Amino acid sequence: MRCMNIPVQVSQPSVEKRRGFSLLALGFRPFFLAAAVFAVLLMVIFMLGIETGIWHYNYFPLPLWHAHEMLFGFTVAVIAGFLLTAVRNWTGMDTATGYALLVLVLLWLGGRVVSAVPGVPEWLIVLIDLAFLPVLALVLAKPILKSKQMRNLSVPSLLLLMAVGNGLLYAEMLGLSDAVNGLWFSVGAILMLISLIAGRVMPFFTGRAIPDAVIKKYPMVEGLALPVIALWMVMELLFPDRTVSAVAALAAALLHAVRLYGWSCRGAWREPMLWVIHMAYGWLVAGFLLLALAGFGAGSKLLALHGWTIGAIGMFALGMMARVALGHTGRPVSAHPAVVWAFLLLAASALIRVFMPLLFPSVSEVALLISASGWVLAFATFVWIYAPYLIQPRADGAEG
Numbered sequence: 001m002r003c004m005n006i007p008v009q010v011s012q013p014s015v016e017k018r019r020g021f022s023l024l025a026l027g028f029r030p031f032f033l034a035a036a037v038f039a040v041l042l043m044v045i046f047m048l049g050i051e052t053g054i055w056h057y058n059y060f061p062l063p064l065w066h067a068h069e070m071l072f073g074f075t076v077a078v079i080a081g082f083l084l085t086a087v088r089n090w091t092g093m094d095t096a097t098g099y100a101l102l103v104l105v106l107l108w109l110g111g112r113v114v115s116a117v118p119g120v121p122e123w124l125i126v127l128i129d130l131a132f133l134p135v136l137a138l139v140l141a142k143p144i145l146k147s148k149q150m151r152n153l154s155v156p157s158l159l160l161l162m163a164v165g166n167g168l169l170y171a172e173m174l175g176l177s178d179a180v181n182g183l184w185f186s187v188g189a190i191l192m193l194i195s196l197i198a199g200r201v202m203p204f205f206t207g208r209a210i211p212d213a214v215i216k217k218y219p220m221v222e223g224l225a226l227p228v229i230a231l232w233m234v235m236e237l238l239f240p241d242r243t244v245s246a247v248a249a250l251a252a253a254l255l256h257a258v259r260l261y262g263w264s265c266r267g268a269w270r271e272p273m274l275w276v277i278h279m280a281y282g283w284l285v286a287g288f289l290l291l292a293l294a295g296f297g298a299g300s301k302l303l304a305l306h307g308w309t310i311g312a313i314g315m316f317a318l319g320m321m322a323r324v325a326l327g328h329t330g331r332p333v334s335a336h337p338a339v340v341w342a343f344l345l346l347a348a349s350a351l352i353r354v355f356m357p358l359l360f361p362s363v364s365e366v367a368l369l370i371s372a373s374g375w376v377l378a379f380a381t382f383v384w385i386y387a388p389y390l391i392q393p394r395a396d397g398a399e400g
Helices: 028-052 062-091 098-116 122-146 150-173 182-209 219-238 243-263 266-270 272-295 301-327 337-359 361-391
Strands: none
Touching: 028 062, 028 098, 028 301, 028 361, 062 098, 062 122, 062 150, 062 182, 062 301, 098 122, 122 150, 150 182, 182 219, 182 243, 182 266, 182 272, 182 301, 219 243, 243 272, 266 272, 272 301, 272 337, 301 337, 301 361, 337 361
């Protein structure tokens, strides 16, 4: 098996154990912890709002707040933590640490808080929240340009595409746009980034864990992986709820199914750190398939959306956070038993949220409550197990 353009971890020899507070030593530490804590709070607040009918002052109505914060709060924090760490590995150059990293975290946090503060002008809410992704893109582009790794500029480019999606959501809130659905655009941009990252790490992780694995990468499929998602995004924006967008979704489902098939091997299902990201990518495929079926009159676009947000985005985020945090704190990449249960809980949450309402519409509210509970328990487990790892220095005494 030959893997091209695989990121190589920058390792440094350890001379002695480090002590102290290391939360700001590297990007994954504060952002992964913030993402997991926020994932719990976001879902608890949302469910309390649903069950009680009470929603405190907020710029967004409750359903849109939930959708917006799931994407631009939780998901963006995971992305920031991963990319600040990965770009350091790819380029061999430092990314934000210490006070510079703290400023980034506070900018992300500001976007979460400002919409809930009474009296804040609308323009300031929009400005603060929209600032984070372009700033992060700039921080990441600098070492990429310095190291002349032009191929990796696709990463900050996708962050800017996500920022456009966020801007479209605010445009809808401001009444500036009725035709453009910023939510679908934003999800599509995130799926493109997942597809890009998965193409780099999944064959590599599988090859390391299962040395005799036969992994197939089809050049045409790899070349079309991102464009087919972009095609669906355009069709969804221009022709929502039309057959043409359903056909584009079906094409994306088939192509990414072939891609996943090439990466898969039987042994992957014995390794929790592998099967969680394979299952997540399976949900990326399933989401497109469910969306295509909804376009042809069977099922619901909302269920397809939750297949993506819980299954693809949520499971990929949890799996990557679990793996990256172990490797970059100098610990063996082996899933803690409680974390395996967290993976299973999140897998069950996705299945329940999508298929219970699809098969038994009368139990939709029960499915929502059960699914939300599984989500909360999964990410609370991550916080419980990983918070000490993320706060304390590396176990091997190295920097980072």
